[in-house]
Amino acid sequence: MKASSRGLLVFTLQGERYGLSLQDVLEVIDPSRPVPVPRAPEFIRGVINVHGSLVTILDLARLLACGEAAPAGKFLVLDRRIANLALWVDSVEGFVAEEGELGTDSPADELIAREVRSGTGTIRILALDRIVNRVEETLKR
Amino acid sequence: MDMSPYRDLFISESREHLRAVSELIVKVEQEAGSRKDMDALFRAAHSLKGMAASMGYGEIAELSHRIEDLMDRVRKEELVFDAGIADLLLEGADLLEVMITDVANEVQAVRDIGDLVQRLVAYRPATGTAGTADGGDVAGGAPSDRQSPADLLHGEPDRHGDASQTVRVRTEVLDHLINITGELITNKHRLMTVGKELASQPLDEATVELSRLLRDLHTEVLLVRLIPFSTIADRFPRVVRDLAKKVGKEVVFEVDGKGIELDRGILEGLSDPLTHILRNAVDHGLELPDERRACGKPLHGRIRLAARREKDQVVVVVEDDGRGMDPALLIASAIEKRLVSPEAGRLMSAREAFMLTCIPGFSTAREVTDVSGRGVGMDAVRSTIQTLGGNLTIESELGKGSRFILRLPLTIAIINVLLVRLARVALAIPITSVQRTVELRRDLIYSRGKQKVFDFDGEALPLLSLNRILGLPHSHAGELLPLFVSELKGRRVGLVVDEFIGQQEIFVKPLGRPLASMKGLGGGAVLGNGEVVFILDVANVL
Numbered sequence: 316m317k318a319s320s321r322g323l324l325v326f327t328l329q330g331e332r333y334g335l336s337l338q339d340v341l342e343v344i345d346p347s348r349p350v351p352v353p354r355a356p357e358f359i360r361g362v363i364n365v366h367g368s369l370v371t372i373l374d375l376a377r378l379l380a381c382g383e384a385a386p387a388g389k390f391l392v393l394d395r396r397i398a399n400l401a402l403w404v405d406s407v408e409g410f411v412a413e414e415g416e417l418g419t420d421s422p423a424d425e426l427i428a429r430e431v432r433s434g435t436g437t438i439r440i441l442a443l444d445r446i447v448n449r450v451e452e453t454l455k456r
Numbered sequence: 457m458d459m460s461p462y463r464d465l466f467i468s469e470s471r472e473h474l475r476a477v478s479e480l481i482v483k484v485e486q487e488a489g490s491r492k493d494m495d496a497l498f499r500a501a502h503s504l505k506g507m508a509a510s511m512g513y514g515e516i517a518e519l520s521h522r523i524e525d526l527m528d529r530v531r532k533e534e535l536v537f538d539a540g541i542a543d544l545l546l547e548g549a550d551l552l553e554v555m556i557t558d559v560a561n562e563v564q565a566v567r568d569i570g571d572l573v574q575r576l577v578a579y580r581p582a583t584g585t586a587g588t589a590d591g592g593d594v595a596g597g598a599p600s601d602r603q604s605p606a607d608l609l610h611g612e613p614d615r616h617g618d619a620s621q622t623v624r625v626r627t628e629v630l631d632h633l634i635n636i637t638g639e640l641i642t643n644k645h646r647l648m649t650v651g652k653e654l655a656s657q658p659l660d661e662a663t664v665e666l667s668r669l670l671r672d673l674h675t676e677v678l679l680v681r682l683i684p685f686s687t688i689a690d691r692f693p694r695v696v697r698d699l700a701k702k703v704g705k706e707v708v709f710e711v712d713g714k715g716i717e718l719d720r721g722i723l724e725g726l727s728d729p730l731t732h733i734l735r736n737a738v739d740h741g742l743e744l745p746d747e748r749r750a751c752g753k754p755l756h757g758r759i760r761l762a763a764r765r766e767k768d769q770v771v772v773v774v775e776d777d778g779r780g781m782d783p784a785l786l787i788a789s790a791i792e793k794r795l796v797s798p799e800a801g802r803l804m805s806a807r808e809a810f811m812l813t814c815i816p817g818f819s820t821a822r823e824v825t826d827v828s829g830r831g832v833g834m835d836a837v838r839s840t841i842q843t844l845g846g847n848l849t850i851e852s853e854l855g856k857g858s859r860f861i862l863r864l865p866l867t868i869a870i871i872n873v874l875l876v877r878l879a880r881v882a883l884a885i886p887i888t889s890v891q892r893t894v895e896l897r898r899d900l901i902y903s904r905g906k907q908k909v910f911d912f913d914g915e916a917l918p919l920l921s922l923n924r925i926l927g928l929p930h931s932h933a934g935e936l937l938p939l940f941v942s943e944l945k946g947r948r949v950g951l952v953v954d955e956f957i958g959q960q961e962i963f964v965k966p967l968g969r970p971l972a973s974m975k976g977l978g979g980g981a982v983l984g985n986g987e988v989v990f991i992l993d994v995a996n997v998l
Contacts, residue, residue, distance in 0.1 A: 350988040353881060353926035355974065362971070362980060362988050367639050369980045369988060371971045399968025451970035 323431070325408040325438055326391065329381045332408065334431065334438040341392045343407055356453050360384070360403060365392055368399065373450065375402045379426060398447045411438075465624065466511050467560045473500045474556070475690045477523075478549050482693040485542040486708070494537070498527040504552070516555050519569050522576040523548045538581055546694065548572060627720065630681050637670075637677045638870060638963030644670055645984020678867045682717035685763040688727045689714050692734055692761060699738045706745055706756045707738060713763035718770050719867040725844045726772070726864070729837040733774045733860050734759065736834070741778035741858055751855065753777070770866060775859040781852040783809035790818060799905060803916060810850035811946035814838040842995035843978060845871055845888050847943070863888070871964060873991065874940065875957035879928040882989045884962060884981060885940065889994040891948070893956060895936040910950060912941060920944075922951045925997060930954070942994050964991060
């Protein structure tokens with residue numbers, strides 16, 4: 316799954332559209348059953364083996380407190396430079412090219428970096444660094 | 457000409473020379489230096505100068521040059537190697553280290569070497585202070601016995617002899633190599649699983665052959681990653697010397713087994729714990745000279761750091777001939793700090809009492825010194841050692857001294873584990889954390905206070921459910937309870953599991969960010985059937 320840099324990968328979660336920079340996603344794979352991590356918070360669904368690396372599955376819906384991942388869904392494996400994480404999302408819609416100046420409203424949720432207007436609706440762009448930080452802080456406790 | 461490919465080489469080689477310089481300075485100072493050591497010191501400074509000059513690092517070359525000059529005056533017996541020279545040379549070595557770090561970090565820092573250069577050039581021995589120490593004269597003295605046994609043991613730092621047969625390899629390449637080997641081992645287990653299902657003899661034969669080759673490959677790869685203990689040990693004489701000076705103690709420090717080789721990763725991890733133990737030995741272990749005199753001990757305290765191989769482990773021992781520890785006092789102090797209950801305290805063996813020093817919040821230093829009474833304590837030391845897959849034991853005799861014994865695996869990436877099942881989760885326990893596995897008859901369990909205990913080696917050990925600790929449902933059914941004996945917070949306990957699966961060699965994979973921040977997990981691994989298991993970091997699970 317290769318694409319030029321300034322594109323967005325758009326996916327859905329509980330009927331809402333979210334986006335990530337294409338550069339931050341290593342690959343999209345079908346869900347497999349993760350091995351649960353003892354004592355981990357609910358939004359950590361477990362760990363899977365992706366080409367020999369251990370990758371932690373983050374249930375994005377649970378983290379954003381809007382339900383839980385659809386069993387069918389997809390795993391978005393993040394670039395390892397960001398984290399050893401895959402996001403469990405409901406479905407992948409596709410790619411959109413990101414244009415110059417787009418929606419700059421500062422969203423209420425700090426885990427959303429910004430909102431982008433696209434066609435008929437908005438796409439919420441995730442603030443990955445803050446998501447990873449929040450997960451890390453929770454795990455340390 | 458682009459020099460950058462040579463820069464890394466310069467950095468690693470010059471650091472090697474600097475390490476030799478620091479070590480030799482302390483050695484020459486302590487042992488009234490042999491001619492051979494002084495020559496080696498001179499040569500190391502000389503090589504450093506040459507390398508720096510050819511790379512265009514003028515100031516490093518200049519400073520090395522002045523150090524070389526001063527050593528030359530000592531060699532020509534114009535000067536006697538005294539504590540003043542040692543201080544000056546060590547100061548020079550420190551400044552050089554800073555400057556080389558600047559090069560490594562590509563920082564264009566301006567370091568003022570003028571003052572030090574001036575003092576190196578103008579050095580004159582302070583009059584009337586030569587030979588200060590009463591009794592054994594540590595510093596000063598003319599070079600005497602030129603063929604002492606220490607000389608014969610001390611290898612030539614000059615390795616030009618075998619230069620044509622060695623290559624320098626970047627450490628990342630070595631890491632990559634062991635990763636690939638680990639993957640191959642995982643894959644071999646996969647093939648074996650498939651082979652069992654297919655019941656094909658040719659396939660079995662091929663996998664057996666593959667196993668043999670992989671074992672050889674694994675051994676070779678591990679050998680490549682081994683580096684000698686001296687890589688870290690060479691800086692300890694300096695640490696001990698500086699601290700001893702600061703706290704007014706006299707110490708003879710010996711290092712044995714510098715040639716013993718360990719995995720690079722383990723060795724790097726050992727540096728901080730050993731520094732801490734050594735600092736403790738100087739600061740708390742050894743008595744002040746007056747106190748030693750009163751006990752009829754030699755004025756110089758003795759600290760020995762020794763490494764040796766024992767089967768597939770390396771044993772590192774730090775021992776001192778200081779005041780030792782009193783188990784009764786340690787227990788009383790732990791009870792007072794409410795770290796253990798009075799009942800538990802009464803039942804404690806001396807060995808367990810010494811391990812109390814490794815409980816977070818326990819420090820018997822009567823006053824907090826700025827040397828070792830604060831910050832990372834023995835608890836950090838022990839958990840670091842356990843994270844490296846090793847363990848720590850402490851022995852001590854009141855009035856005679858203490859011994860800290862570290863047992864470490866030769867390699868870190870591939871470890872032996874006990875696989876257990878808890879609820880439906882498979883978990884790997886490093887063998888180094890397992891003292892014994894037991895299948896306990898239920899009628900041998902009895903209560904002591906609120907605690908369920910069982911007798912083990914004449915000791916009543918508390919029984920804990922690992923399922924409960926990890927928040928998993930427990931189903932300890934059956935007549936026999938599978939458990940393993942391990943150490944938690946300095947106390948031996950029996951940890952009950954649902955089932956023993958067996959013992960296996962696994963290739964440790966990092967959990968990475970963010971899962972690595974979770975306490976009690978020491979990594980993960982993939983078994984031959986593709987199943988993911990977590991490695992329990994027993995020391996930090998509570």
